[in-house]
Amino acid sequence: MVVPATPADIDAIMACERRPGYEATVGRWSREQHLAGLADPTHRYFVARRPDGAIAGFVMLQDVAIEADSILVRRIAVAEQRRGHGRQLLGHALHVIFDELGAHSARLGVRAHNANGIALYSSLGMREESRREERGHSDEAVSVITMTMSAESYRQSKRSNP
Numbered sequence: 001m002v003v004p005a006t007p008a009d010i011d012a013i014m015a016c017e018r019r020p021g022y023e024a025t026v027g028r029w030s031r032e033q034h035l036a037g038l039a040d041p042t043h044r045y046f047v048a049r050r051p052d053g054a055i056a057g058f059v060m061l062q063d064v065a066i067e068a069d070s071i072l073v074r075r076i077a078v079a080e081q082r083r084g085h086g087r088q089l090l091g092h093a094l095h096v097i098f099d100e101l102g103a104h105s106a107r108l109g110v111r112a113h114n115a116n117g118i119a120l121y122s123s124l125g126m127r128e129e130s131r132r133e134e135r136g137h138s139d140e141a142v143s144v145i146t147m148t149m150s151a152e153s154y155r156q157s158k159r160s161n162p
């Protein structure tokens with residue numbers, strides 16, 4: 001079940017971001033940053049809740065506005081990989097972006113070495129649009145891919161996989 005996050009979920013969200021091995025692929029925010037994000041009307045947070053109530057992962061959107069052109073999937077992370085939670089969370093995020101918010105496109109940035117992320121995004125129909133070089137935490141060069149999906153391709157994929 002994917003539901004909007006509340007401040008009570010911040011510990012679990014921070015634990016997801018901080019899982020060993022995730023530091024090379026996903027950003028981390030402090031409690032204060034997440035509290036500010038949850039209160040910010042241009043952000044949306046959703047958590048995947050397991051039947052026992054535990055948080056299986058989260059997704060954060062940014063650039064949400066009344067007439068949003070493009071909405072950014074800013075962050076997604078799961079507590080346990082390859083159990084379908086990433087697909088569930090991104091599927092819900094795309095539903096909110098296109099069906100509820102009526103945006104024209106969804107976009108995200110993923111590091112080129114993040115095969116799991118790219119596989120998830122591609123499997124839901126997102127496509128590479130461009131690449132840029134950025135500086136990582138230790139000033140190393142990192143290649144970041146922008147992946148996007150248009151409202152039209154979202155609707156087409158819904159028609160093929162209702």
Ligand SMILES: CC(C)(COP(=O)(O)OP(=O)(O)OC[C@H]1O[C@@H](n2cnc3c(N)ncnc32)[C@H](O)[C@@H]1OP(=O)(O)O)[C@@H](O)C(=O)NCCC(=O)NCCS
Nearest residue numbers: 025026077078081082083084085086087116117119120123
């Ligand atoms: C990226 C991430 C969110 C994917 O979530 P997940 O729950 O592991 O993914 P799912 O189990 O829902 O898999 C969905 C699909 O993605 C693809 N996929 C995901 N991980 C994969 C892997 N290791 N190898 C191949 N395909 C993979 C598959 O197509 C998969 O569908 P399938 O299981 O039917 O074959 C997760 O790996 C994660 O939290 N990574 C660390 C944080 C991170 O990198 N976030 C993204 C930053 S851009």
